[in-house]
Amino acid sequence: MVRKEFGDHIRSWRFVILLAIVVLACAGSLYASVSALKAGQSASAASGEGSSSFLFLKMFTETDGSLPGFLTFLSFLAPLIGIALGFDSVNTERNKGTLSRLLSQPLYRDDFLNAKFVAGLLLIAVVIFSLGFLVMGMGLFTIGYPPTPEEFWRVVVMLLITVVYVGLWLNLSLLFSVRFRQAATSALCGIALWIFFPRFLRHDR
Incomplete structure (x- = not known):
């Protein structure tokens, strides 16, 4: 069942479009980071100072000011992937009438929910690690500094x-998705929390 859910997520246009948005945003932040690092290296070479430690890690945090850094984009946009993968997982099955047929099989309710969660989490792990290693590869190619x-x-x-x-x-x-019968309601609740909590935590600081 995990394999089926994993395949359904990959084939959905919603996931493809959202993934494209995240990749484009991270690519823009990567360009800003590379520009900032190259400018910093040029300034260090001109002043005769050595390169700072953990230069490769700055690929994930540094920016030239035109765009936020990679980690900022990832922490802001990545929760959308989690919301998109789960907001209609159960209530859509219920509205289509397939949930009762599934649960009439020798399948525990916990196994049904766990399969949906594990499939989504596996896909999230693949996406996050692919983006991270892509940044590492591009950093190695552009700045020529191995980690x-x-x-x-x-x-x-x-x-x-x-x-x-x-x-x-x-x-x-x-x-x-379990609590609300309509997918739109569960999506709005997830997006509302996604918008509210980062602003609240930032204001609290």
């Missing part, structure tokens, strides 16, 4: 934390 083992493992840990973070949004959207 140290410590930098590499820091990036891997950061990507794992991002997967867990987006998985929380997926779990929340699944909860809304």
Whole structure:
């Protein structure tokens, strides 16, 4: 069942369009990071100063001011993937009448929900790690600076934390999908929280 849900997510136009938006946004932030790093390297070379430590990690955080950094874009847009994968997972099955047929089989309700969550989480992990390794590859190609083992493992840990973070949004959207009968209602609840919490936390700081 996990394989079926995973395939359904990949073949959906909603996921393809949302993934394209995230990739384009991250590509723009990558360009801004490369521009900032090259400008910083030129300034360091002109002043005779050595390169700073963890230069490769700055690919994920530095920016020239034209666009936010990669991590900023990822933390802002990645929850949309979790919301999009889960907001209609259960209520659509219920409205189509397929939920009762599924649960009439020798299938536990928990297994049904867990399969939807695991399939979505696997897809999220594939997307997040693909984007992260793409940034690493582009950084290696553009600035010609390979990551140290410590930098590499820091990036891997950061990507794992991002997967867990987006998985929380997926779990929340699944909860809304179980709670509300209409997919539009669960989507609005998820998007409302996605808009509210980052603003609230930023204001609290």
